[in-house]
Amino acid sequence: MAGSSVEIYPRHEPRTGCTVLVVEDEVLVRMMIADQLRIAGYTVIEAADAHEASQVLQHSADVRLVISDIQLPGSMDGVALARLIRSQYPDTKVILTSGHLAESDRADHDGFFHKPYDVSKIMRHIKSLLV
Amino acid sequence: VTDKTAAQETILVVEDDVLVRMPIAQYLRDCGYKVIEAVSADEAIAVLSHQETVVDVVFSDIEMPGSIDGFGLAKWIREHRPGLDVVLAGTVPRTVECAKELCDAGSVPKPYEAQAVHNHIRRLLAARRAKPSI
Numbered sequence: 001m002a003g004s005s006v007e008i009y010p011r012h013e014p015r016t017g018c019t020v021l022v023v024e025d026e027v028l029v030r031m032m033i034a035d036q037l038r039i040a041g042y043t044v045i046e047a048a049d050a051h052e053a054s055q056v057l058q059h060s061a062d063v064r065l066v067i068s069d070i071q072l073p074g075s076m077d078g079v080a081l082a083r084l085i086r087s088q089y090p091d092t093k094v095i096l097t098s099g100h101l102a103e104s105d106r107a108d109h110d111g112f113f114h115k116p117y118d119v120s121k122i123m124r125h126i127k128s129l130l131v
Numbered sequence: 132v133t134d135k136t137a138a139q140e141t142i143l144v145v146e147d148d149v150l151v152r153m154p155i156a157q158y159l160r161d162c163g164y165k166v167i168e169a170v171s172a173d174e175a176i177a178v179l180s181h182q183e184t185v186v187d188v189v190f191s192d193i194e195m196p197g198s199i200d201g202f203g204l205a206k207w208i209r210e211h212r213p214g215l216d217v218v219l220a221g222t223v224p225r226t227v228e229c230a231k232e233l234c235d236a237g238s239v240p241k242p243y244e245a246q247a248v249h250n251h252i253r254r255l256l257a258a259r260r261a262k263p264s265i
């Protein structure tokens with residue numbers, strides 16, 4: 001019951017100084033991956049679609065990595081977002097996720113994970129990209 | 132701004148404008164709260180319906196796209212999660228007036244100062260801690 005139970009949160013690692021942008025329209029999936037990244041010490045910005053993500057990128061110069069679902073609502077999907085990032089923010093790493101394996105080669109990226117993905121594998125990959 | 136007592140309390144921030152949601156969510160995290168972000172009332176209901184997710188306060192915009200707005204969300208919470216504190220934020224005076232009937236300790240007019248939002252939430256949580264556990 002809200003307020004009457006005490007939830008023990010995992011201890012957060014010290015902040016890494018790196019900002020990761022999570023782009024995912026399923027709120028419970030976005031919440032889960034954002035939680036794991038914050039526990040690992042990253043600053044996390046959440047976007048529910050590619051339009052929000054592009055707004056964040058325009059206003060936050062320090063996004064080091066974007067992890068985006070390919071299937072997103074609106075006029076721009078994750079592939080179009082990855083292309084935009086490659087052309088306008090070439091120093092920003094891009095990881096794409098999708099339920100469809102065949103979509104992995106639709107855009108240049110720094111990693112592709114098939115849904116449902118193993119969060120620990122994504123976390124290791126992100127860590128290796130942001131050293 | 133870190134508040135050690137806030138470390139285990141969770142705020143659900145519901146706001147459709149990412150450039151408004153991002154700074155207030157980050158500010159509240161810097162204050163020590165766990166913050167969950169929702170971009171619509173529909174997403175907020177999905178979070179609140181998730182049994183494993185504990186939420187202490189909902190801080191929601193009033194005017195939002197989707198099947199229901201902030202008022203609809205507050206009504207849903209009153210019906211399905213009656214113990215949950217709700218703070219609504221809005222720009223139109225009439226809607227801010229209506230919000231007083233639906234949310235706890237009045238509403239927050241937009242544009243808001245992050246510190247004012249934090250003070251509002253802190254007062255609600257202090258009152259909540261003072262109540263006997265349900």
